[in-house]
Amino acid sequence: TLALLERLRDEAREQQQQTEQEEQEAYDESETETDTDTDTESEDKSLESTDSREDDSEDDSEGQADTSDNSDLAQEGCSEPSELAEDNEGNNEPTGGNPTGDNIIEDDTDAINPSESESDEASSTNVEDESNFSSAQWEILADLLDAFLGSDEDSEDYHDALAKEIEGIASKVSDDVKAEFGASEWDIPDLLIDLNVYNEALSLSHSIGSDLSVLQQVKMRGRNKTHERGITFDGNRLILSPMGVRDVFRAQSESKNRGHVGLVLVRDISASMANDERYIHAIKSDLALSMAAESLSKMHVSNIVFPFKESEFEIIKTFDQSVEESLSKFTLGCKGYYTPTGSALMAAVDLLLDSQFDRKIIFLITDGYPNKSEFTIGEVMEKAKCNGIEIVGVGIKTDEIIGFETDTFVTVDDTSLLSIEVSKLVHQILS
Incomplete structure (x- = not known):
């Protein structure tokens, strides 16, 4: 039990540090995103002003071209109105693929999207791994466990406390009820062999x-059965029988x-x-x-x-x-x-x-x-x-x-x- 509490305390400390680290990382990421958004807005505004200036310049060029053409037509006097219209259409619709402001903005948007998706994935991962407790709560839990482990007071063993409760309940059960269910005092151990x-x-x-x-x-001594005392005569002992030797059988060794x-x-x-x-x-x-x-x-x-x-x-x-x-x-x-x-x-x-x-x-x-x-x-x-x-x-x-x-x-x-x-x-x- 003590080892379990110590382990729980250590895990609480680790969880506290991990939560603090995650909170700091989340804060740093939010700051980075704010800076990125600010930079993006500045770039967008810069691009818009650039596009506006380019459009004005093109309009001025077209105006000058039209004035020049009209002047030439007036001097030569050989051009038809349809030709003039064709020239105007040619000036208004460029034949080449000149880049515009819209194309530039689309490219910038495509460049920004991958980082935003990565940020979203990291955010969803953090939500899944996020603890139900704050770092302050983990710290309180760790402090409580530290105080308990450092206490000199002896708390009652859980098993002993439960055994006392069971004894109290059993003492209130009548002998008739115990007999009805076949219970006997012989079923209760005097010493639990744990x-x-x-x-x-x-x-x-x-x-x-x-x-x-x-x-x-x-x-091997004190043999009482015949086969244990021997069933074969011992010649050396047999010749001594007149002198009073009564055990004349060949017995097993007594070593x-x-x-x-x-x-x-x-x-x-x-x-x-x-x-x-x-x-x-x-x-x-x-x-x-x-x-x-x-x-x-x-x-x-x-x-x-x-x-x-x-x-x-x-x-x-x-x-x-x-x-x-x-x-x-x-x-x-x-x-x-x-x-x-x-x-x-x-x-x-x-x-x-x-x-x-x-x-x-x-x-x-x-x-x-x-x-x-x-x-x-x-x-x-x-x-x-x-x-x-x-x-x-x-x-x-x-x-x-x-x-x-x-x-x-x-x-x-x-x-x-x-x-x-x-x-x-x-x-x-x-x-």
Whole structure:
């Protein structure tokens, strides 16, 4: 907006200068035309006086010629009247093409016409390009814009002002009318993910991406299936069985290698997240972690929020979807009335059990106070442990997450500290 106003001011200045220049050119042209008209009138008068003198001279010559002829006729006495008439006609009508005053004036008129037509064309062009404002008005506009741009007062953002007006109108609409049109409070975002929020989350994702990439270093352990533990006897181990060696199968290598990781982010959107605007930090953390995981070729991320409308949880992004596709679903932050943390975590465990990832991890983003849930945190932890699924917590402005040991979660008081806490989470808890 500021750049637009500055551009408008500069254009007003340019328009002012252009208008002044056009006015000066028009004035100069009018002066030139006045001088030309004066010169033309003088030339016309001069030509008329010249023609008059020439006519008088010709008349005198003709009179003298007639007198001379009559004198000759009287002396000779041999000429007929008809011959005298012919002589008079010959003297009155010249045989040659003597130039007259009329011919000279016509030539001068033809010479003047082209310049007049050019002047008319220039005049019509100026009329077409003529501004609706005078140079003085352009100057006033430029001064007003200068004063506005130089002011220290902060004017209210147009979008914020419009949003307030819309909120005021919406507050006057009754619940019955809203219900009639199918409107729900769940349709209203708690945090609008505009360009600023998106870019902030994207910047955070760049800072935590390298730490999350460490999670792709998978140690193959805790195998429970027969084909994972080996189906071929190992001769060297078999001969040691009398000494108590029980693992006699040739197993896969247990060295670390890069494998595919399934990550589920479970975010609390209960009403308590509205305290201290925790939901804002939670949404931004959720977005940043999702973007960072998505940028890694062997990491796959899914997102769950809880509670959701009439259910205990909602999967807002599957492993196959991108963050961009599901961006509008990240806007909810504190709509729920209770906190069914156990049920949401159990849904994440089941989601990972149905997948074929080499490593399976759950991040819980919450303010730490669960209630009213079909499953307890302890029950979920036990099932996850038995199936090789790791669960860690990201506490938003809290020093305690009920059901979690102190060494299984980190605290994020502000999203600017997210990269530091994620580094702790990866290198001290999950490694």
